[in-house]
Amino acid sequence: MIIEKGYDLRESLGVLWKNKNAAAIATGLVATLFSTMGPGLIVMNAAKSGGLTDAQAISWLLGIYLIGGLSTMFMSLRYRIPVVTAFSIPGAVMLAKILPNFAFSEAIGAYIVVAVVTLVLTLTGVMKKLVERIPVPVMLGMVGGVLLSFATSMFTAAINMPQIYGVMIAAFFLSMAFKGFSKKVPPIVVAIIIGIAALGFFNLITPIPLSLEIAKPVLALPTFSLRAILDISIPLFFLVIGVQNIQAVGVLMAAGYKVPINAMYVVPAIGTFINSLFGAHPAVTAGPSTAICASPAAGEKKEFRFIAAFSEGVFWVTFALLAKIIVDSVKMVPKEFTAVLAGLAMFEVFRSAFEGAFAGKFRMGALVAFFIAVTNLSILNIGAPLWAIFLGLLTSFIVERADFRADKIENSEAIEAAK
Known part of the structure; x- marks a missing residue:
């Protein structure tokens, strides 16, 4: 079997229909808001930085959310577990810096x-x-270094215009302080509402006519270059297998589900190939969205929490088809607004990256990877992310060899426990 054996899709649809409930659907909606409001802006920022046209940006959004939504629906029905297929958010952040150096093909x-x-x-x-x-931890150190400039840009905007962007950040953290409220209404949504109200008050919204139009794909043809493979493929590959997918595997293991590891890599790999035809970057198995859908908020009975993930897949497909409206809407606000929202949307990624990088083993390697990634320098036509991984690993091999032995034992035990 290429992927693990699962349930019949039609039978799963019957189980879903009989056991559909408000908690699961609402949780799927919350996960959708989490994965679209901020991450969608990150992708649009990457498209703008890379000099893409509006049509290419729309196609990028269409690809990642349409394929992600369909893949999520498939995985949910086949395995009846709350697993979400999405796209690499840190990868999109990294591409915002790298794309200007390459032809889009x-x-x-x-x-x-x-x-x-x-x-x-x-x-x-x-x-x-x-x-x-x-x-x-070494890869997370690299991710933290790549992300750092987005965090500093967010606070720079807040310092320069506190009456708008400072208020947005304050609203974001204040909503997080009320746990019950933030579970129902994601803090990023609060920041968006407050930010739009502030922009309107200060007359900083530019009116643009919006039309209800279904997003259309733009076929993207590839060309292959060694430099692009070194600077783009290798860092993205490590992000996919070592940072993104493994988070979702760990989440499901911790929740007590039998994890179809092959499927959680094969399905996103196929999704990545289809994404590329839309001009979209790699698909992954999403850790944060999977965690939301696997939580008790999706229902007391964990065997029916896959309904939350399936619901998110349906919402994603809807979001994908409306991508043109979303891209047009962003033009109505200053670029600092999207920069602040992108930073806020990544705040949990920041926390996870730094916590995972520096809280346990491989801290020296992670620290070296972080500092090298921060430089954003290219050596021998190879970008900083790959050098960060390579030199971080080299540092750990030299000074943290015991951590490799301990890590091997822990991973082997975790995988055996999941069998």
Whole structure:
């Protein structure tokens, strides 16, 4: 079997229909808001930084949310577990810096390389072994370094215009302080509402006519270059297998589900190939959205929490088809508004990255990876993210060899427990 055996899709649909409930659907909606309001802006920011046209930006959004939504619906029905297929948010952040240095066709070729390598490694059984051995803290250190400039840009905007962006950030954190409220209404939604109200009060919204139009794909043709593979494919590959997918695997293991590890790599790999045809970057198994849908908020009976993930898939498809309206709407507000929202949307990613990088093993390697990624320098035409991973790993091999032995034992025990 290429992927693990699961349930009949039609039977699962029957189970879903009989057990549909408000808690699961509402949780799916909350997860949708979490994964669209901020991350969608991050992708649009990357498209703008890369010099893409509006049509290409719309196609990018259409690809990641349409394929992600359909893949999520498939995985939910086949395995009846709350697993969400999405896209790499840190990958989109990284691309905002890297895309200006490449032709867009070279980036598409790099995405396809990620898909092919992930698929081959999974089908040959190598992926499971890699998952056991990759030191996640080093990669998280690299992610933290790449993300740092987005956090500083957010607070720079708040300092320059506190009456708008400072208020948005304050509203975000104040809503987080009320746990019950923030579970129902994501803090990023509060920040968006407050920010739009402030922009309107200060007459900073530019009127643009909006039309209800279904998003259309723009076919993206690839070209392949060694430089793009080194600068784009390799960092994205490590993000996919060592940071993104492994988070979702851990979430489901912790929740007591039997995890279809091959499927959680194969399905996003196929999704990545299809995404690339839309001009969209790699698909992943989403840790945060999977965690939301696997939580008790999705229902007391965990065997029916897959309904939350399926609901999110349906919402994602709807969001994808309305991508043109979303792209047009962003033009109505200052660029600082989207920068602040992107930073706030990534705040949990910041916290997770720094906590995972520096709270346990491989801290020296993670620290080296962080500092190198912050420089954003290119050496021998190879970008900082790859150098960060390589030199971070080298540092850990030199000074933290005991951590590799301990990590190997822990990963082996976790995978055995999941069998």
